[in-house]
Amino acid sequence: MTTTTTTTAGGIQAVKPTVSSHVRDYWARVRGGDLGTLPAVLGLLVLTLIFSVARPDTFLSALNFANLFNQGAQVVFIAMGLVFVLLLGEIDLSAGFASGVCGAIMAILLTDEGMAWYVAVPAALLTGIVIGLVLGVLVAKLGIPSFVVTLAAFLGFQGILLTLLEGGKNISITDEFVRSLNNDSMSVLWSWVFTIVCIVGFAFVQLNRYRRRASKNLITDPLGIVLMRIGGLAVLFIAATAVLTQERAINAAITSLKGVPIVVPIIAAFLVIWTFVLGRTTYGRHVYAVGGNTEAARRAGIPVDRIRISVFVICSFMAAIGGILVVSRASSVDPNTGGSNILLYSVGAAVIGGTSLFGGKGKVINAVIGGAVIAVIDNGMGLMGFSPGTRYIVTGLILLTAASVDALARRRASATGN
Structure with a gap:
């Protein structure tokens, strides 16, 4: 396993995994039955790929x-x-x-x-x-x-x-x-505000967790993996918001329908x-x-x-x-x-x-x-x-x-x- 080591003030070496070792460890956990999501x-x-190909227009x-x-x-x-x-x-x-x-x-x-x-x-x-x-x-x-x-x-x-x-009535x-x-849906402005808040909040939680564990010389995910998580979520959220803020009303002349639900x-x-x-x-x-x-x-x-x-x-x-x-x-x-x-x-x-x-x-x-x-x-x-x-x-x-x-x-x- 490829790792790096740092020495604490007390002379204790803390092992820090690299991106490659983290990926190998994750794959080992998957093979061991820890599949998660x-x-x-x-x-x-x-499923998304199948339906996108079968019905790309809808x-x-x-x-x-x-x-x-x-x-x-x-x-x-x-x-x-x-x-x-x-x-x-x-x-x-x-x-x-x-x-x-x-x-x-x-x-x-x-x-x-x-x-x-x-x-x-x-x-x-x-x-x-x-x-x-x-x-x-x-x-x-x-x-x-x-x-x-x-x-x-x-x-x-x-x-x-x-x-x-x-006995079965319907209440409107x-x-x-x-x-x-x-x-x-939220307005287009508030949709983007929500997206930015989510990305910034996720980034803060991930980086703060990395900082706290690293400061105590605890095993933590490599910074590269943390940044990849943040970047992946940002791309996903921005792409989704870009789609949802498009005009989707059937008759936009009568009413407009834009924004994140x-x-x-x-x-x-x-x-x-x-x-x-x-x-x-x-x-x-x-x-x-x-x-x-x-x-x-x-x-x-x-x-x-x-x-x-x-x-x-x-x-x-x-x-x-x-x-x-x-x-x-x-x-x-x-x-x-x-x-x-x-x-x-x-x-x-x-x-x-x-x-x-x-x-x-x-x-x-x-x-x-x-x-x-x-x-x-x-x-x-x-x-x-x-x-x-x-x-x-x-x-x-x-x-x-x-x-x-x-x-x-x-x-x-x-x-x-x-």
């Missing part, structure tokens, strides 16, 4: 690119919450209809009760928190398997949704703020928050510890029951946000909101992105990347004229492949001691 990223690139258009964010928002947010549950080796089958119930609560307060959005939206979020608290207590305190609890909730929430909507949303969340900074904000929580806090370390070995975590003094309850609260809270966004997108709510394929797509997004079904391995970014894969499949195959049945089959096969890769990777990691 690599399969999902490669799959996303391949799939690559600015209008369709923006629609991918709006269409996939609900799945991404529910998948973010499911990552926390899956990290403990649990499952939440009720997240889809829980999002529908929370969306219905918001719609009823807005339309039927005439309340303002700043009352209705928090009420929907509070509903999600209460749902998660109930599910978590049943699983952690009563010892009922999460599969059984959430399956019962899956059925029960369908009934609650029908009851709230009085007229509140402009709520409708804008998953339909409107408002839902994008919402996704980015929660991605940053939950990534920080899992990666930089004691709570996050406890989640991974409980997911890795529950009994060892309990003996180490970690409040296992509280951790288990909390992940269900987070999952249902994120489902509530997903429900708000899907209601915003449709400008209405009905008994099918949160149903159909939403739950399956959300679980699929988390697993396809790299979160393990066996617990202990996963990141919130997995949900975003997996959600992008699901959105591209659904959108691209729809543009190519495939039937819903074919899309379900393809998505199911990809989910099965992702689960198989996860199982094989864990077996390989166990065999190699990684």
Whole structure:
């Protein structure tokens, strides 16, 4: 391995890897079963290439690119919450209809009760928190398997949704703020400001981490790799913003449609928050510890029951946000909101992105990347004229492949001691 060494004031030599050694170490980890998001990223690139070649006039258009964010928002947010549950080796089958119930609560307060959005939206979020608290207590305190609890909730929430909507009525949303969340876009100016802030923020975090670890003579990624990460993200964000700030209205003479969809900074904000929580806090370390070995975590003094309850609260809270966004997108709510394929797509997004079904391995970014894969499949195959049945089959096969890769990777990691 090619490395460089530096000598500290105390005469201790600290080994610093070079770019070439870092690449070799990464490849060794991949061969040892530590795949991370690599399969999902490669799959996303391949799918994008296939649909771009098959439908270059529509799939690559600015209008369709923006629609991918709006269409996939609900799945991404529910998948973010499911990552926390899956990290403990649990499952939440009720997240889809829980999002529908929370969306219905918001719609009823807005339309039927005439309340303002700043009352209705928090009420929907509070509903999600209460749902998660109930599910978590049943699983952690009563010892009922999460599969059984959430399956019962899956059925029960369908009934609650029908009851709230009085047997099947549709409630329309007229509140402009709520409708804008998953339909409107930022101005061109604010789109570029958002992009620059994201790039500068990412660069600051990466360089600050490199500086702190280097100053303490800890092993850190080579500066060249850090700069490549920053440059790659900058190119990706600038290219995406350049596309999204193009005019994409069908009739620009009547109305103009430019800018990054408002839902994008919402996704980015929660991605940053939950990534920080899992990666930089004691709570996050406890989640991974409980997911890795529950009994060892309990003996180490970690409040296992509280951790288990909390992940269900987070999952249902994120489902509530997903429900708000899907209601915003449709400008209405009905008994099918949160149903159909939403739950399956959300679980699929988390697993396809790299979160393990066996617990202990996963990141919130997995949900975003997996959600992008699901959105591209659904959108691209729809543009190519495939039937819903074919899309379900393809998505199911990809989910099965992702689960198989996860199982094989864990077996390989166990065999190699990684």
